[in-house]
Amino acid sequence: MDINCIYQIYPLGFCGAPRALAQNGPDAVPRIRKVIDWIPHLKALGVDTVLFNPLFASSTHGYDTANLGELDPRLGTNEDFAEVCRALHENGLRVMLDGVFNHVGREFWAFRDLREKREQSPWRDWFFVDFSRDSGYGDGFWYEGWEGHYELVKLNLGNLAVVDHLFENIRFWVEKFGIDGLRLDVAYCLESGFLRRIREFTESLKPGFFLVGEVLFGDYNRIAGDGLLHSCTNYECYKGLYSSLNCRNLFELTYSLNRQFGPEPWCIYTGKRLMSFADNHDVSRIASILLDKRMLPAAYALLFGMPGIPCLYYGSEWGALGEKKDGDDALRPCFDAPVENELSGLVSKLVKIRAQCGALGYGGYRNLVERNESCVFLRRQGEQRVAVAVNISDAPVRLEHGELRFAAHELIGDKQVQLDGAIELAPMSFGYFQAN
Secondary structure, X not given: OOOOOEEEEOHHHHOOOOOOXXXXXXXXXXXXXXXXXXXXXXXXXXXXXXXXXXXXXXXXXOOOEEEEEEEOOOOOOHHHHHHHHHXXXXXXXXXXXXXXXXXXXXXXXXXXXXXXXXHHOOOHHHEOEEOOOOOOOXXXXXXXXXXXXXEEEEEOOOOHHHHHHHXXXXXXXXXXXXXXXXXXXOHHHOOHHHHHHHHHHHHHHOOOOEEEEOOOOOOHHHOEOOOOEOEEEOHHHHHHHHHHHHHOOOHHHHHHHHHHHOOOOOOOOOOOOOEEEOOOOOOOOHHHHOXXXXXXXXXXXXXXXXXXXXXXXXXXXXXXXXXXXXXXXXXXXXOOOOOOOXXXXXXXXXXXXXXXXXXXXXXXXXXXXXXXXEEEEEEEEOOEEEEEEEEOOOOOEEEOEOOEOEEEEEEEEOOOOEEOEOEEEXXXXXXXXXEO
């Protein structure tokens, strides 16, 4: 699938749903239809794919799934979400869901049966259970939870019946909602055999189906590659992005980008399109984490200039705030309506320029100029070469490279930028330039 830019929504927060299912009442409430009202904003931004974090029946935050085949009643019914998907598709927007396959919640139907029938449950082998010990919930047996969180019950993906159940739900999502891809939650916990099976199954189910995995650390080649997932989250460059700006040390980001995507033989992810981001539902918003808010435009200029598939988290395109220290609710708010401002206008321009420029979307990467507070890197596809230049200092800079001259055609940038073979950037400014 040819993806230019993903827009990520955390549905329970976005729709203002109660924090717990028990607070919802007996009837489904069609809050998910709010997404339809945001379609004009999505089209104005220029994004082409919408990623929904968990929206199936759960007890609290969505990752404690109770039923993979039923929309969370706090968001509405399957028909409500089907209508949302129809509206998105009719407007040229693809749909990706959050595939939570490593674990389920304690109210998951098979685990409820296990709690009731213990050794006699036909579903006992769907989980990792020890009947000689007790759980912290007093179940009369111990079970493995995800990273010690026992409200999240780890599934036994070595059991083919479990895998078949998950795949049948994916089939249902494709048939009912027409989904175009999946984000695999905690993909770093999933064995490569499972990743290969899900790649093969989804490709046979819907050609072009896209798979991206959540990976926090380690070798991304274990997750993304031939026969594996198409992409994974680039947390290394996420950290490098905000840290470089806060420390006024762009070497950190350009080193990571070159290590990952550079032209040298030892660069480890050259040719891969990892999912890049400035923030998401698990981390502080970029507008909150930056010490100098004047650097927000530079952050997005770097995000859309670097290799990968950029992902925007709802609200951050206009500079919404939210800090991890204040809890998940602070990161996953409900906005009455989208905000159009100078920053969202800039982000929209960057999204559209990237869509029109193959070098930015798919080109190689090479560092040209590296300084603490300014840098230039080159993106190249065939004969098309684009230089991404950023200055985060409070003084103007002149950036030049002996092998290249920069054309007068500026793709986007500050009005004070001047070109005379070199790039001259005003304080706190950036530009994308055609390079000769």
